[in-house]
Amino acid sequence: MNSTVLKFALPALAAFAISTSSAAAVEQSCRFIQxxxxxxxxxxxxxxxxxxxxxxxxxxxxxxxxxxLRQMRQDDDAVYRSINNICRGC
Incomplete structure (x- = not known):
C-alpha cells in the first residue's frame, strides 16, 4: 500500500517542483537585465x-x-414572513 502511494506522490511532487521553478525563473530573468x-x-x-x-x-x-437570484429572494421573503408570526419571548 505504501509503495503505491509513493508511485503517485513522487511524480506529482516532481511536476509541482518543475512548475514552480519555471515560474520563479521567469520572475528572476528580469532582475538580471542590466x-x-x-x-x-x-x-x-x-x-x-x-x-x-x-x-x-x-x-x-x-x-x-x-x-x-430572483427565486432566492422570493424564498427568503417567504421565510421572513413565516418567521415574523413566531412569538419571541411570550
Missing amino acids: AKAEREACYKRQEDELAAKRKPVAPANDGQALDT
Whole structure:
C-alpha cells in the first residue's frame, strides 16, 4: 500500500517542483537585465501577464443567474414572513 502511494506522490511532487521553478525563473530573468529601460519593460510584461491571468471570467449566462437570484429572494421573503408570526419571548 505504501509503495503505491509513493508511485503517485513522487511524480506529482516532481511536476509541482518543475512548475514552480519555471515560474520563479521567469520572475528572476528580469532582475538580471542590466539596461534599466529593458528591465522595467520586462517587469511590465510580467505584470500584464499576471493581470490577464487574474482577470475574472464573465458569467456566460446572465439571464439564468438573475432568475436564480430572483427565486432566492422570493424564498427568503417567504421565510421572513413565516418567521415574523413566531412569538419571541411570550
